[in-house]
Amino acid sequence: MDPFDLGPHAGFIIACYFITISVVAGLIAWVVLDRRQLNKALNELEEQGIKRARGNQAQS
Amino acid sequence: MFEGLSFSLEGGVALVVTGPNGVGKSSLLRTLAGLVALAEGHLTLSGGVDDHTPYEHAHYFGHQDAVKPALSVLENLVFWQDFSDAAVPHGFAGDGMSPHEALELLGIGHTARLPAAYLSAGQKRRLSLSRLLVTPRPIWLMDEPTSALDTASEQTLLDLMNGHLAKGGMIVTATHTPLALTPMRKLHLETAQAGEGEAV
Amino acid sequence: MAIWDYANPTRFMRLADRILPWLIGICVIAFAIGLYKSFFMAPEDYQQGDTVRIMFIHVPAAWLAMMCYSVMALSSIGTLVWKHPLADVSAKCAALIGAAFTFISLVTGSLWGKPMWGTYWVWDARLTSVLVLFIMYLGLMALWRTMEDPIKAGKAAAVLTLVGALNLPIIKFSVDWWNTLHQPASVMRLDGPTIHPDMLVPLLVMAFAFSVLFFVLHLRAMQNEVLRRRVRTMRQKAAASARPAAATATTQPAE
Amino acid sequence: MTGWAKALFLRELRIAVRIGGSGVVGVLFFLAVVTVIPFGVGPDLNLLARIGPAFLWIGALLATLLGLDRLFQADREDGALDLILMSGRSLELVVLVKCLAHWMATGLPLVLAAPVLAIFLNLEPLAIGAVTLTLLVGTPALTLIGAIGASLTVTLRRGGLLMAVLVVPLAIPVLIFGVSSADAAIHDPVPFMTPFLIMCALSLIAAVVGPLASAVALRFAAD
Numbered sequence: 230m231d232p233f234d235l236g237p238h239a240g241f242i243i244a245c246y247f248i249t250i251s252v253v254a255g256l257i258a259w260v261v262l263d264r265r266q267l268n269k270a271l272n273e274l275e276e277q278g279i280k281r282a283r284g285n286q287a288q289s
Numbered sequence: 290m291f292e293g294l295s296f297s298l299e300g301g302v303a304l305v306v307t308g309p310n311g312v313g314k315s316s317l318l319r320t321l322a323g324l325v326a327l328a329e330g331h332l333t334l335s336g337g338v339d340d341h342t343p344y345e346h347a348h349y350f351g352h353q354d355a356v357k358p359a360l361s362v363l364e365n366l367v368f369w370q371d372f373s374d375a376a377v378p379h380g381f382a383g384d385g386m387s388p389h390e391a392l393e394l395l396g397i398g399h400t401a402r403l404p405a406a407y408l409s410a411g412q413k414r415r416l417s418l419s420r421l422l423v424t425p426r427p428i429w430l431m432d433e434p435t436s437a438l439d440t441a442s443e444q445t446l447l448d449l450m451n452g453h454l455a456k457g458g459m460i461v462t463a464t465h466t467p468l469a470l471t472p473m474r475k476l477h478l479e480t481a482q483a484g485e486g487e488a489v
Numbered sequence: 490m491a492i493w494d495y496a497n498p499t500r501f502m503r504l505a506d507r508i509l510p511w512l513i514g515i516c517v518i519a520f521a522i523g524l525y526k527s528f529f530m531a532p533e534d535y536q537q538g539d540t541v542r543i544m545f546i547h548v549p550a551a552w553l554a555m556m557c558y559s560v561m562a563l564s565s566i567g568t569l570v571w572k573h574p575l576a577d578v579s580a581k582c583a584a585l586i587g588a589a590f591t592f593i594s595l596v597t598g599s600l601w602g603k604p605m606w607g608t609y610w611v612w613d614a615r616l617t618s619v620l621v622l623f624i625m626y627l628g629l630m631a632l633w634r635t636m637e638d639p640i641k642a643g644k645a646a647a648v649l650t651l652v653g654a655l656n657l658p659i660i661k662f663s664v665d666w667w668n669t670l671h672q673p674a675s676v677m678r679l680d681g682p683t684i685h686p687d688m689l690v691p692l693l694v695m696a697f698a699f700s701v702l703f704f705v706l707h708l709r710a711m712q713n714e715v716l717r718r719r720v721r722t723m724r725q726k727a728a729a730s731a732r733p734a735a736a737t738a739t740t741q742p743a744e
Numbered sequence: 745m746t747g748w749a750k751a752l753f754l755r756e757l758r759i760a761v762r763i764g765g766s767g768v769v770g771v772l773f774f775l776a777v778v779t780v781i782p783f784g785v786g787p788d789l790n791l792l793a794r795i796g797p798a799f800l801w802i803g804a805l806l807a808t809l810l811g812l813d814r815l816f817q818a819d820r821e822d823g824a825l826d827l828i829l830m831s832g833r834s835l836e837l838v839v840l841v842k843c844l845a846h847w848m849a850t851g852l853p854l855v856l857a858a859p860v861l862a863i864f865l866n867l868e869p870l871a872i873g874a875v876t877l878t879l880l881v882g883t884p885a886l887t888l889i890g891a892i893g894a895s896l897t898v899t900l901r902r903g904g905l906l907m908a909v910l911v912v913p914l915a916i917p918v919l920i921f922g923v924s925s926a927d928a929a930i931h932d933p934v935p936f937m938t939p940f941l942i943m944c945a946l947s948l949i950a951a952v953v954g955p956l957a958s959a960v961a962l963r964f965a966a967d
Contacts, residue, residue, distance in 0.1 A: 238540045238604040241540060241543070241600045241601070241603060241604055242540060242542050242543055244600055245543045245546060245547070245596070245597045245600045245601070246546065248593070248596050248597070248600075249546045249550070249593050249597065252589050252592060252593050253589075253593075253702070255589070256585075256586060256589055256706055257706070259585075259710075260706060260709040260710055260713065263710075263713045263717075264709070264712070264713050264716070267713060267716040267717055267720055268716070270720045271716065271719065271720055271723070274720065274723045274724065274727060277399070277727060319826075322826070322830050323829070323830050324826055324829060324830060324966045325966070341832065342832060344830045344832065345830075345831070345832035347830065349826060349827065349830055351823055351826065352823070353821075353822050353823025353826070354822065354823060355822050355823040355824040355826075355827050356822065357755075357759055357822070357824070359758070359759045359762040359763045360755065360758060360759065360762075364755070364758070367751075368751055368752075368755045369827070371747060371748055371750075371751035372748045372751055372752060372828075372831060372833070373748075373827075373831045373832075374748075374831070374832060399727065399730070400727070400728050403724055403727060403728050404724075406637065407724050407725050407727075407728035408728055409728070409729065412728065599863070608789065608866060609863050610863050610864050610866065611787070611789065612782045612787030612789075612792075617779075617782075617787075620779055620864075621779070624772070624775060624776055624779060627772050627775075628772065631768060631769050631772060634768075635763075635769075667783060668787065
């Protein structure tokens with residue numbers, strides 16, 4: 230059995246995997262880029278001298 | 290709304306409209322701004338820029354701030370600067386400030402990049418006021434300009450208004466708080482005789 | 490209760506930072522094994538041929554679509570009943586990921602359907618239910634985006650999520666009813682006849698991999714959301730901080 | 745002249761994209777309408793393919809109306825409309841620019857979503873292309889006609905429903921020619937171009953009448 234011969238419907242299978250991979254990649258990119266942007270905003274605000282609002286800092 | 294109301298105002302003078310609530314001070318200002326049509330009578334401006342109606346020489350600073358919470362403070366201001374034409378007729382020495390300067394002058398320079406949603410009522414008011422500074426126009430129509438402003442901002446506002454008069458601009462303002470404007474004339478509206486113009 | 494120890498966002502951030510590298514590692518390994526098995530080990534189905542390989546992403550995605558909703562429903566109970574401060578963060582982050590997996594299962598399902606039924610979409614009871622679930626996810630996300638205040642939005646969304654959770658079985662039942670009324674089971678079901686063990690193993694591995702992927706994304710997104718709220722409060726502070734010149738001015742109404 | 749129009753266009757677009765993505769909600773509504781149809785008429789794929797273009801058009805019409813009530817109302821509530829009125833800019837052009845930005849933010853996403861939704865209704869590729877093309881030409885007309893209703897009801901607090909009632913009759917011609925040109929593309933003997941060109945003409949008429957009428961209505965509203 231040749232694993233790279235996907236039969237007559239290869240196009241559909243490849244499309245499926247392609248779409249899944251791009252959606253998952255999109256999610257990962259969203260998470261990573263969002264984090265980067267937020268960190269930038271945090272740094273900018275801290276440079277302005279605004280203190281970090283660290284929630285309730287009772288036990289840290 | 291008004292009967293037999295007539296007044297004239299020359300450059301460099303402020304007209305303070307006073308009177309009890311509901312007498313029509315706001316309507317008078319809105320009429321001057323061209324937002325309410327004149328039932329009869331006429332409004333003329335002499336010595337204005339050609340091709341411009343009297344309204345296009347005026348800034349209207351009303352109760353509402355015209356601030357979009359979704360836009361940043363700077364975007365709000367820059368839009369109004371781009372959208373409204375400057376009108377600098379002969380005898381008016383006004384010049385437009387840059388948006389940053391105007392915001393700094395009014396003490397909200399540090400908020401320039403923030404969304405306007407984060408501003409307090411007084412800060413929104415000041416942002417709205419900065420609109421008058423970036424586009425030079427000789428006539429300022431101000432309806433209760435001091436509302437929602439703290440004492441320090443009120444003083445800034447007064448300085449700005451006097452500065453505008455010194456440059457040869459005109460101000461028509463409806464107010465309850467006494468404003469130290471020079472030179473100033475008063476127009477007192479009364480309900481009984483439905484608006485009797487009286488220059489003091 | 491362990492969960493209560495992580496009510497503090499800072500502690501949550503630290504814990505998530507510690508767990509995440511492990512989870513990412515497990516996720517990568519599971520996907521490697523799962524993909525290898527599903528392409529090289531699993532036999533072709535005698536009826537569906539190679540298209541059966543679509544199943545290895547379609548079925549896990551569909552499971553996750555439902556699991557995400559369960560996570561959201563649990564988080565909503567956390568918001569409304571226990572008032573856990575991170576519950577609405579968790580619900581909000583699960584919504585987008587859930588919608589993405591629902592989307593994957595819809596698209597792969599219709600791409601599987603084309604060679605099998607000759608059309609991309611049939612109003613089969615199962616497909617239709619998933620489509621309704623997708624619309625609910627998107628509606629919840631729209632609700633979150635439209636409301637300014639995250640706390641209020643969290644509560645509103647929690648109510649909607651729980652009503653939805655109660656309603657989902659009813660929706661499923663009525664869609665089944667509607668479908669049998671119109672269409673006497675003429676369509677072939679997606680889950681095929683019986684699952685051969687050679688296919689079951691890669692399927693389970695893939696399902697595990699997808700679940701771990703969900704937890705990685707969910708934790709990361711929750712961290713981002715905590716940061717986003719921090720930025721929000723800091724911005725409010727920034728706007729409120731008085732200018733240096735007028736720092737002493739009292740704020741009295743001018744009237 | 746172009747400077748201020750561009751500034752206005754960008755401002756409108758920014759607001760539309762940032763506030764809860766009104767375009768996204770419109771598409772979502774569109775999707776919900778299309779999903780509900782089979783529950784009403786049954787899942788018969790042949791039937792759905794036959795009535796699909798009509799339902800896509802009705803869904804697009806409803807989704808367009810849904811977002812239009814805020815077109816001028818938001819500006820009126822915060823006083824921006826007063827400033828726009830006295831700015832001396834041509835109000836007709838302001839309306840046109842606002843409609844264009846609104847269409848970009850809400851109408852265009854509907855057009856882009858139409859092919860995907862058409863798959864749910866079992867349309868043929870040719871029919872999908874035809875419906876998308878007619879929607880692309882027709883939805884600007886819906887926005888422009890809707891602007892008239894939006895400006896007439898701008899002073900009303902709950903004008904949304906009334907606006908829909910006012911606008912739907914005016915939008916009927918666009919709907920008729922939109923659906924018939926989409927149908928004509930599917931059924932061979934009927935010429936496609938005749939209804940399609942009429943619909944193009946309707947869009948152009950709307951681009952003139954819409955801004956003129958709503959500018960008049962907005963001027964009255966300021967009094």
